[in-house]
Amino acid sequence: MNKTIAVLPGDGIGPEVIAQSLKVLKVIENKFQHRFECTEAPIGAAAMAQGLEPLPPATLELCQKADAVLFGAIGDPRYDKDPGTVFKPEQGLLDLRKSMGFFANIRPIKSYRKLAALSPLKEEQVHSINLILFRELTAGLYFGKKQKDEEGRWAIDECYYHQEEIERISHLAFRQARLRKKKLTLVDKANVLETGKLWRSTVQNLHKSDYPDVELELMLIDHAAMQLVLNPRQFDVILTENMFGDILSDEASVVVGTIGLLPSASLNENQGLFEPIHGSYPQAAGRNLANPIASILSVAMMLDFFDLTAEAGLIREAVDFLINEGLGTMDMAPRTIITCSAMGEFVSGLVASDKSSWPSMRKSLDKTV
Numbered sequence: 001m002n003k004t005i006a007v008l009p010g011d012g013i014g015p016e017v018i019a020q021s022l023k024v025l026k027v028i029e030n031k032f033q034h035r036f037e038c039t040e041a042p043i044g045a046a047a048m049a050q051g052l053e054p055l056p057p058a059t060l061e062l063c064q065k066a067d068a069v070l071f072g073a074i075g076d077p078r079y080d081k082d083p084g085t086v087f088k089p090e091q092g093l094l095d096l097r098k099s100m101g102f103f104a105n106i107r108p109i110k111s112y113r114k115l116a117a118l119s120p121l122k123e124e125q126v127h128s129i130n131l132i133l134f135r136e137l138t139a140g141l142y143f144g145k146k147q148k149d150e151e152g153r154w155a156i157d158e159c160y161y162h163q164e165e166i167e168r169i170s171h172l173a174f175r176q177a178r179l180r181k182k183k184l185t186l187v188d189k190a191n192v193l194e195t196g197k198l199w200r201s202t203v204q205n206l207h208k209s210d211y212p213d214v215e216l217e218l219m220l221i222d223h224a225a226m227q228l229v230l231n232p233r234q235f236d237v238i239l240t241e242n243m244f245g246d247i248l249s250d251e252a253s254v255v256v257g258t259i260g261l262l263p264s265a266s267l268n269e270n271q272g273l274f275e276p277i278h279g280s281y282p283q284a285a286g287r288n289l290a291n292p293i294a295s296i297l298s299v300a301m302m303l304d305f306f307d308l309t310a311e312a313g314l315i316r317e318a319v320d321f322l323i324n325e326g327l328g329t330m331d332m333a334p335r336t337i338i339t340c341s342a343m344g345e346f347v348s349g350l351v352a353s354d355k356s357s358w359p360s361m362r363k364s365l366d367k368t369v
């Protein structure tokens with residue numbers, strides 16, 4: 001298979017984790033005889049440091065022509081101190097989502113038995129969490145009309161949703177629910193917001209007309225935020241609007257212990273952007289201690305998107321293996337701590353080799369760290 005991939009490492013730990021996922025992708029390319037043509041381009045603070053906009057036109061053009069985008073991380077604290085700054089690095093990602101029409105953000109949240117102790121919740125609440133969050137990504141508060149008083153006394157962010165914007169992501173979420181436990185939880189604020197009522201009526205109508213075989217559960221955002229920490233296992237597929245999805249996905253990620261393991265996909269009709277849920281973690285940048293697993297698993301999501309399910313499955317198996325073997329970066333509090341680049345090497349090595357040799361590869365790694 002031939003595919004073109006725009007690689008946007010971005011800021012902070014972005015370049016380090018992307019370097020590891022590219023190693024893994026290279027091994028997949030060789031082992032399964034694919035051709036992935038990867039081209040890098042700057043975005044965010046990395047672009048601004050070169051005197052460019054957060055989303056340089058050449059970067060956008062590269063993404064428009066690509067089959068997929070592999071994204072690292074965005075954000076730099078140097079731009080956070082002054083709220084009046086005209087451009088923020090994050091604007092690069094928001095502009096990219098909007099310009100590419102990446103309306104569906106898909107975030108699978110899964111717990112690992114071995115890492116249950118990392119969760120702030122009790123171990124018995126954490127085992128077997130396996131849910132997928134569908135977050136609308138190109139409308140709502142993030143992209144509504146913005147206004148502010150010149151004297152800085154008031155500001156407005158409008159929350160606008162059109163029925164069609166709700167329907168297109170709802171179709172994806174319902175279809176995913178159909179393949180899983182046939183249960184979809186819609187999270188909204190229909191007791192207060194007009195947009196909440198619109199979400200609810202639109203999703204209910206779609207449920208009746210197209211997906212009566214899926215159970216539709218309706219939950220208010222404040223209650224959902226509470227249920228997610230009380231009993232996260234009750235959820236299977238969650239569907240929600242942009243802002244609520246942003247908040248719930250960070251909450252869900254701490255529930256399973258470390259945000260460093262969670263990948264995501266953002267889709268339009270025929271392309272996808274694949275990125276870790278975590279941010280740029282500037283304190284760790286350049287220190288070779290970041291966790292590249294979220295980025296590596298984002299590559300697996302990209303391969304699934306290309307219908308290369310065996311390849312994607314192999315990467316996931318390799319990650320499961322190393323976690324079960326007590327290997328990990330510092331944030332995973334593992335038995336054996338390895339660096340970001342060692343993790344990339346190890347996963348690439350596993351993916352390249354026959355599974356029967358994995359245990360001996362594990363043993364020889366112990367001797368080197």
Ligand code: IPM
Binds near residue numbers: 075090094246
């Ligand atoms: C996310 C991030 C972004 C968002 C930021 C970096 C703009 O928090 O992808 O969840 O708010 O959507």
Ligand code: MG
Binds near residue numbers: 246247250
């Ligand atoms: Mg977020």
